[in-house]
Amino acid sequence: MYRSLFALIASNLRMILRDRILHGVAGVALVMLFLVPAFSSFSMRQMQEVSVTLSLSTNSLMLLVVTLLLATSSIWRDVERRYTSSVLTLPISRVTYLLAKYCSIAIFIALCGIILLVITALVVKISTLQYPSDLPIAWGTIALAIAADVVKCYLLTGVAILLSAVSTSFFLPFFGSLAIYLAGSASQEVFEYVTGQFGKDLSEVSVTLIKGVYYLLPNFSAFNFKVHAVYVLPVTAEALLFPAVYFLTYTSILLGLAIWAFNRRELP
Amino acid sequence: MQLRLLFILFVAGYLFLLQPFSLYMQQRPVAVKLGYTPHPQILKISAADHNLVVAEAMLLNVLFYYGTLIENFQENIIVRPEYLNMYQTLQAASILDPYNQDNYYFAQAAFTWELGRVEEVNALLKRGAESRTWDPWLPFYIGFNYAYFLKDFQAAAPYMKMAAERSGNPLFTRLAARYFYESENTDLGLLFLNTMIDQAKDKTVKLTYTIRRDALVAIKRIESAAEKFKAEFGVMPETIAVLVAKGYLDEAPVDPYGGEFYFDEAGRTRTTSKLAAPDM
Numbered sequence: 208m209y210r211s212l213f214a215l216i217a218s219n220l221r222m223i224l225r226d227r228i229l230h231g232v233a234g235v236a237l238v239m240l241f242l243v244p245a246f247s248s249f250s251m252r253q254m255q256e257v258s259v260t261l262s263l264s265t266n267s268l269m270l271l272v273v274t275l276l277l278a279t280s281s282i283w284r285d286v287e288r289r290y291t292s293s294v295l296t297l298p299i300s301r302v303t304y305l306l307a308k309y310c311s312i313a314i315f316i317a318l319c320g321i322i323l324l325v326i327t328a329l330v331v332k333i334s335t336l337q338y339p340s341d342l343p344i345a346w347g348t349i350a351l352a353i354a355a356d357v358v359k360c361y362l363l364t365g366v367a368i369l370l371s372a373v374s375t376s377f378f379l380p381f382f383g384s385l386a387i388y389l390a391g392s393a394s395q396e397v398f399e400y401v402t403g404q405f406g407k408d409l410s411e412v413s414v415t416l417i418k419g420v421y422y423l424l425p426n427f428s429a430f431n432f433k434v435h436a437v438y439v440l441p442v443t444a445e446a447l448l449f450p451a452v453y454f455l456t457y458t459s460i461l462l463g464l465a466i467w468a469f470n471r472r473e474l475p
Numbered sequence: 476m477q478l479r480l481l482f483i484l485f486v487a488g489y490l491f492l493l494q495p496f497s498l499y500m501q502q503r504p505v506a507v508k509l510g511y512t513p514h515p516q517i518l519k520i521s522a523a524d525h526n527l528v529v530a531e532a533m534l535l536n537v538l539f540y541y542g543t544l545i546e547n548f549q550e551n552i553i554v555r556p557e558y559l560n561m562y563q564t565l566q567a568a569s570i571l572d573p574y575n576q577d578n579y580y581f582a583q584a585a586f587t588w589e590l591g592r593v594e595e596v597n598a599l600l601k602r603g604a605e606s607r608t609w610d611p612w613l614p615f616y617i618g619f620n621y622a623y624f625l626k627d628f629q630a631a632a633p634y635m636k637m638a639a640e641r642s643g644n645p646l647f648t649r650l651a652a653r654y655f656y657e658s659e660n661t662d663l664g665l666l667f668l669n670t671m672i673d674q675a676k677d678k679t680v681k682l683t684y685t686i687r688r689d690a691l692v693a694i695k696r697i698e699s700a701a702e703k704f705k706a707e708f709g710v711m712p713e714t715i716a717v718l719v720a721k722g723y724l725d726e727a728p729v730d731p732y733g734g735e736f737y738f739d740e741a742g743r744t745r746t747t748s749k750l751a752a753p754d755m
Contacts, residue, residue, distance in 0.1 A: 249535055253576045257531055264528040341610075392523035400516060431524040438574040438607075 278367030
């Protein structure tokens, strides 16, 4: 199984590279190299903080775009192109095919994360040359913030693969994943708002419904370490452990559901 | 050929439009330029993990807008500024990113001296001081605003103390001690100075604190003697010399700053040095 899994991952990665998505990421990274120090100079007292903020936000956005492009067009497109028909005639199970798809996307996202980390380091260094901040540059936390963004994208990939496994077109995986991403990023704020003072004015049914949706949606805000990276705040062991375990369990459930759905799908 | 002509026509039209279009964009009404700031909670929810960038963008918007106001002012063009909108934008930005230093720095610079909106600025600064636990400047600004603009020394003293503790800057320590004294909290001022003397590593800094502490000790002695005098005679003594003459003080305490102690109209102990060395 492993040999066919690795062979499929390699084949998928070649396809992704052929699509020149890496060129796009490198292009944005280069633009970032010029624009971020320029924009950071508008800050009055915290050039370093602004440059880290802009870099991390650009990275997060880039990784999101890459994830959505790759993961939402994964399985349904292969089905449409009849690629699955030819691959699955080989001694390769549907489980192997789906896991290879997920792993190849995950490897590519990690590659993008490494490129963006290197560029971020350069950008921050350039920005701080002129006006060093009172705060030190937390290189470790910056790397952690980008790594957490990568993991967040892995979780989103799980969502997209699941939707892609049941869909026959582009619309459900793309807009479904985007909607779940937006809702999952905001759910923590909404939950805290509803369970606070504001919730007292709401009916019990509404509060229960919102809480239900909160527990059901993937919580993407757990993977946000940007404030820690920008303002050199300490990161606790809990802040690392809980998101890591949460990611593992939630993504496993998503992939399990995707495998279950894909195994039952009739392929042309 | 016709298509080419049409294309050239559109390019020419675009070039022709560029200047008036840019001029229109620059001269848009203020509210349109600064924009409407949605409720911070809605912004926080919709910004997802880009809340820091959204806060920075809002802040830059206010800074650029304020820049145009200054330019207009220099050219004697009087435009009524959208101060409320500016403040609301800064407030929303502080909720999205309570750590952003530029926000507080700008609010302090633009809203206190120019507008006298000290209480609003202090409310904003307090949020910042809670988040930026390492930054001595925010409690310093709060303390300064209370003391200088609002003459509320009692409220100023703990913030100046916080600034001194965060930075170890002797100026903050001196100011905090002075505010404690002005707010009739000499004991608290003494306690604070003793702590700072213990923590000071530099000899000169330690000496500076000690001089300030000695001054407060002298004031405390006079205050205690004056209270005893008042308890016995029912009135405040007119001079320090009276306290010495009646035996409440062995001798007139010396002001280490070189001044002379006296009682003001309200019966408070004052010194001609105003507790400041001639070079301070």
